[in-house]
Amino acid sequence: MRIALLEDDIDQAALVKHWLGAAGHSVSHHADAEQFLRAASQESFDLYMLDWVLPTSSGLGVLKQLRARDEAGPPVLFVTVRDEESCIVEALESGADDYMIKPVRRGETLARVAALSRRRLGPVQEVVEAAPYTFDLDQHQVFLQGEPIALTEKEFELALFFFRRVGQIVSRQHLLESVWGVGHAAMRTRTVDTHVSRLRQKLLLGQDSGFKLTSIYQHGYRLEHTRAAPQSHSDQGKSS
Numbered sequence: 672m673r674i675a676l677l678e679d680d681i682d683q684a685a686l687v688k689h690w691l692g693a694a695g696h697s698v699s700h701h702a703d704a705e706q707f708l709r710a711a712s713q714e715s716f717d718l719y720m721l722d723w724v725l726p727t728s729s730g731l732g733v734l735k736q737l738r739a740r741d742e743a744g745p746p747v748l749f750v751t752v753r754d755e756e757s758c759i760v761e762a763l764e765s766g767a768d769d770y771m772i773k774p775v776r777r778g779e780t781l782a783r784v785a786a787l788s789r790r791r792l793g794p795v796q797e798v799v800e801a802a803p804y805t806f807d808l809d810q811h812q813v814f815l816q817g818e819p820i821a822l823t824e825k826e827f828e829l830a831l832f833f834f835r836r837v838g839q840i841v842s843r844q845h846l847l848e849s850v851w852g853v854g855h856a857a858m859r860t861r862t863v864d865t866h867v868s869r870l871r872q873k874l875l876l877g878q879d880s881g882f883k884l885t886s887i888y889q890h891g892y893r894l895e896h897t898r899a900a901p902q903s904h905s906d907q908g909k910s911s
Contacts, residue, residue, distance in 0.1 A: 674697065679725050691784065699714070699716070704732070721733055797896050829846070834882075847862075880897075883895055
C-alpha cells in the first residue's frame, strides 16, 4: 500500500515508517498539515494515517478537508494520544475509518493497516468480475466478453490495479511504486503513459466497453464507468 503519514513527532514517524516499510508498504511522511494536504492533492494514496495534535492545526481538521474533497476517498486511520471516547466518536463520525491510541504497537499497527487494505480493495479472489471484463488472477488472463485479450504481465498488473480502483484518481508515481515497484528516480513516468496507451487500445477502454480510462491533468489517470452499455463482439461486427 501507498500510505501518507501526518505526524509531527519525528521519532514516532520514523518508527511507524520503519514498521510499515519492513511490511512492504511505501510511506510518505509529512510533519505539518499544509504539507500533507498539498501532497494529498497532488498524489494518490491507499491510506491516510493522521495524528490529531499538531503544532498549528489538528488532524481532525485535516480529516474534514480530505472528506470534503472526496467523501469516498482512501481510508483514514487516526493515531493519537487522545483517548477520550468523545474524541473517538467525533473522529469516526467525521469520516475516520479506524482509531489507534498511542503508544502504538507494531503488531496491532500492521494488523489494522492490513484490515483497512482488505476493506478498501475487497477480499482476495481468484477471479475478478467487472462486466464485460473478467480477470483470472490464477492464470493472469483478462477476458473481454469472454474472449481472451493478449496482455503482457505488466499490462495485466496495471489493468487489475485500475479495475480495483474504479473512480479513483491514481498518480503516475503511485503506479510506478505499486505496479513497477520503483521509486522517484528509478524510472521515468513516460513508461506509465506508454503502458496506459497500450492498455486503452487492447481493452477498448472508452469504445463502448462500459469503462473509460482518462488522463487527469497534473494528477494521473482515472478508470471510470461510462453510460454506454457493453456491446458483444457480434454487435461490434455488425456495426463495423
